[in-house]
Amino acid sequence: MKSGKSIVRCVFFILLLAFTGILSPFRVQAAGRTVFINPGVKLTYTFGEGFTYGFELSINLLPEGWDEMKEEPYGYGIAFNVDTTFKGLTKMRLGLQWIGPFIGVEAGPTFIRDHGRSYFGMGYSFWGGLWVIPTYTYTNGFGSGKSYHEIGSYFKLHLIPGSSYGGDGEHHDWFDDK
DSSP: OHHHHHHHHHHHHHHHHHHHHHHOSOOOEETTEEEEEEEEEEEEEETTTEEEEEEEEEEEEEESSHHHHHHOOOEEEEEEEEEEETTSEEEEEEEEEEEETTEEEEEEEEEEEETTEEEEEEEEEEEEOSSEEEEEEEEEETTTTEEEEEEEEEEEOOBOTTSTTTTSOOOOOTTOOO
16 A cells, blocks of 8 residues: 555656646747647546546647748657556556647656556557547556557647746747748
8 A cells, every 4th residue: 555655646746846837937948949738638448447537747849830830840748647447557657759730649658557566568659639639549568468558538738838828928829920
């Protein structure tokens, strides 16, 4: 039971750091890119395990406008995922993301707690969309002989720290020609 409490503490600490970042009053830019913070809910079906629900928080660098998008039409970032089923399967993944126009790939190490057993694995997600994001995820549990396939959707918000949505009065619109 102690390991379960330490997992909960770890998740709480990571989420606390992430939400502190969301509430920060500044805007970060790098070479024509804008930081997006994307919290979301995950609702999927894991074959053999049933209905799966969870949370994802991703932080991405994406092109700032159309001119940058034409030159480099991709972004990248990190994501933290936690999901669980009603049958005793819980997964936590810290992944790297590559994002194209309305599509993306994420991969990263995964901690798996399956019916009282714990092990590590690797998870791969393929997705497409903007706010409602259909996804397929494959997770391989190292040394367990188990793999998991899930399909479903993420429901995400896309927040820009320090934008007109967040307070400094500057508005970014991909349709503005500067």
